[in-house]
Amino acid sequence: DTAVSQTPKYLVTQMGxxxxxxxxxxxxxxxxxxxxxxxxxxxxIMFSYNNKELIINETVPNRFSPKSPxxxxxxxxxxxxxxxxxxxxxxxxxxxxxxxxxLFFGSGTQLSVL
Amino acid sequence: DAKTTQPNSMESNEExxxxxxxxxxxxxxxxxxxxxxxxxxxxxxxxxxxxxxNVNNRMASLAIAEDxxxxxxxxxxxTLRDAAVYYCILRGNYGGSQGNLIFGKGTKLSVKP
Numbered sequence: 174d175t176a177v178s179q180t181p182k183y184l185v186t187q188m189g190x191x192x193x194x195x196x197x198x199x200x201x202x203x204x205x206x207x208x209x210x211x212x213x214x215x216x217x218i219m220f221s222y223n224n225k226e227l228i229i230n231e232t233v234p235n236r237f238s239p240k241s242p243x244x245x246x247x248x249x250x251x252x253x254x255x256x257x258x259x260x261x262x263x264x265x266x267x268x269x270x271x272x273x274x275x276l277f278f279g280s281g282t283q284l285s286v287l
Numbered sequence: 288d289a290k291t292t293q294p295n296s297m298e299s300n301e302e303x304x305x306x307x308x309x310x311x312x313x314x315x316x317x318x319x320x321x322x323x324x325x326x327x328x329x330x331x332x333x334x335x336x337x338x339x340x341n342v343n344n345r346m347a348s349l350a351i352a353e354d355x356x357x358x359x360x361x362x363x364x365x366t367l368r369d370a371a372v373y374y375c376i377l378r379g380n381y382g383g384s385q386g387n388l389i390f391g392k393g394t395k396l397s398v399k400p
Contacts, residue, residue, distance in 0.1 A: 177330075206388075214372070216331065216390035229387055263330050272378040272386050273319050273338065278330035 176200050179264050179279040186254055187287055194249045194282045196264030202277075204228075204270050205247035207239060208263040210281070216263070222247055223270045251284075259286045291375045296395040299365045307360040307394055309375030314355050318379035321388065322349065322360045324371040331374070331390070334360065370398045 177198045186192050198205065207219040221229040225241040236252045251258060261281045267274040292310040299305040311320065321336040335342055335349045337358075342349040348361040362369055374393040380386050 208390075215392075216325075216374075218387045218389060221387060231387070265330075270386060272317070272380055273336065275321070275333040275336060276323075276331075276388055278332065280330050 175279075176277050177264055177266055177279040179262075179282050181282060182280070183283050183285075185285045185287065188254055188256060190254050191250070191252045192254060192284070193251070194262055194264075194284070196247050196249070196279060198245055198264075198266040198277070200266060200268075200277060201245075202266040202268050203244055204267045204274075205241065205244075206265040206267075206276065207247065207249050208265060208278075210261045210263065212260070219262075220247075220249075221270075228270065254284075254286045256286050259284055291377060291391055293373075293375050293391065293394045295392065296397065298397045298399065299362075299369075301367060301398055301400050302364050305362040305365045305369070305396065305398075307362075307373050307375075307396065308357065309359070310357045311375070311377055312356045314377055315379055318377040320349065320351060320355075320358050321374075321376045321378050322347070323374045323376065323388075323390075324369075325374070325393075326368075326371045334373070336378075365396075365398045367398050367400065370396055372396070 180195045204223045210216045219233045220239045238250045241247045264279040265276045267276045322334040323331045325331045337349045350359045372393040
């Protein structure tokens with residue numbers, strides 16, 4: 174049983190397309206996150222959700238829209254894909270928003286925009 | 288942001304202990320010290336975290352200086368599987384991170400057979 178699962182694992186698409194990445198956690202956690210890791214391997218926080226509510230949007234373009242239908246899911250929809258969106262996207266979850274909580278990460282979705 | 292400073296890379300021999308240092312001289316009283324690692328082609332993985340006291344778990348030990356301005360992650364017996372990038376991260380409610388887990392460059396650990 175994978176604790177935090179993301180689909181798809183690989184996503185290859187053309188510029189201008191719209192795509193979604195799904196994330197599910199079966200840990201019963203309240204808080205979920207999206208991170209982006211670029212080609213230089215820097216991991217950057219994109220969004221934080223707590224109890225389905227957006228807490229943090231780290232200056233991510235409006236083309237990125239997270240959606241949390243319930244506490245176990247946080248999906249990432251990307252409109253009008255650009256070359257610079259190519260990266261590995263990681264979903265994560267934690268029990269709650271506390272700064273002493275540990276995060277559990279998914280295995281990532283490698284997005285390639287051609 | 289309270290930032291951390293880590294060596295870019297370190298090498299270790301298999302089955303020997305590894306001490307990964309981290310400096311965080313601007314740490315605030317409520318910042319937790321978290322360690323994560325990322326194996327090649329995988330997502331980050333939690334290793335250990337602490338606030339003031341030293342911590343031990345099945346993966347590693349965390350030694351925190353008395354003034355909390357530095358910490359050391361200790362892998363007691365390195366294996367080839369421990370080769371990864373290790374991130375030392377301060378997580379607190381104040382400052383630019385707003386409670387988020389903000390990753391730096393980390394230390395790339397190589398383990399030689």
